[in-house]
Amino acid sequence: MSVTISPSILNCDILDLRGELEKISNADFAHVDVMDNHFVPNLTWGLPVVEQIVAANILPVDAHLMIADADRWAPAYAEAGCASVTFHVEAAAAPIRLAREIRNQGARVGMALKPTTSIEPFEEILDEVDMILIMTVEPGFGGQPFLSSMLPKIRRTREAAKRRGIDLAIQVDGGVSQQTIEQCADAGADVFVAGSAVFKAEDAAAEVETLRTLAAS
Numbered sequence: 001m002s003v004t005i006s007p008s009i010l011n012c013d014i015l016d017l018r019g020e021l022e023k024i025s026n027a028d029f030a031h032v033d034v035m036d037n038h039f040v041p042n043l044t045w046g047l048p049v050v051e052q053i054v055a056a057n058i059l060p061v062d063a064h065l066m067i068a069d070a071d072r073w074a075p076a077y078a079e080a081g082c083a084s085v086t087f088h089v090e091a092a093a094a095p096i097r098l099a100r101e102i103r104n105q106g107a108r109v110g111m112a113l114k115p116t117t118s119i120e121p122f123e124e125i126l127d128e129v130d131m132i133l134i135m136t137v138e139p140g141f142g143g144q145p146f147l148s149s150m151l152p153k154i155r156r157t158r159e160a161a162k163r164r165g166i167d168l169a170i171q172v173d174g175g176v177s178q179q180t181i182e183q184c185a186d187a188g189a190d191v192f193v194a195g196s197a198v199f200k201a202e203d204a205a206a207e208v209e210t211l212r213t214l215a216a217s
């Protein structure tokens with residue numbers, strides 16, 4: 001299975017965002033966490049900042065929208081040129097329609113599940129998305145410990161995709177590090193978000209490669 005590494009810039013040096021993105025240019029995507037202080041108790045940035053990250057053209061943008069009223073806002077992130085747009089299913093009134101709108105804008109579409117949201121109700125609509133994001137922490141903050149209780153959900157999602165014959169990407173986000181990435185890969189994840197593991201490392205690019213190697217092993 002191919003391995004995709006998408007470092008989260010949530011806790012990078014935001015005053016040197018261009019430099020930070022350049023540090024991780026060996027990654028596959030830049031994971032950009034959009035938070036609105038409604039869906040999660042934290043606030044980051046919105047569309048104008050994401051548009052500038054896209055325009056900088058250093059890495060394709062993997063937008064993770066932790067925002068209420070995803071139906072209203074998510075398509076604009078696809079229109080802005082994000083390579084991948086992930087909305088939370090808990091925040092979407094009409095996830096199928098929304099997924100189709102994002103795809104119509106030419107982006108890959110991801111559907112994210114908080115730790116207490118099960119995959120089972122969404123099995124029938126897996127072919128409407130390119131990726132399922134299984135949160136391995138409660139969304140909102142970087143640096144939280146990995147929830148290994150999410151591993152069975154990753155496994156069940158991979159099994160469901162196989163059963164349905166779908167080429168589904170499974171992303172994990174939260175507490176992904178050298179200590180936890182192999183368990184995620186074993187369970188069937190293939191897209192790995194790592195925030196603090198990458199940006200707290202002495203050499204961010206080397207950390208990306210280490211994570212890639214561990215996930216592929």
Ligand code: DX5
Pocket residue numbers: 008009010011031033064137138139140141142143144173174175176193194195196197
């Ligand atoms: C948390 C965000 C994550 C966060 C991960 O809600 O979605 O992308 O940056 O940070 P770490 O890797 O430190 O858990």
Ligand code: ZN
Pocket residue numbers: 008031032033064173193
């Ligand atoms: Zn994220």
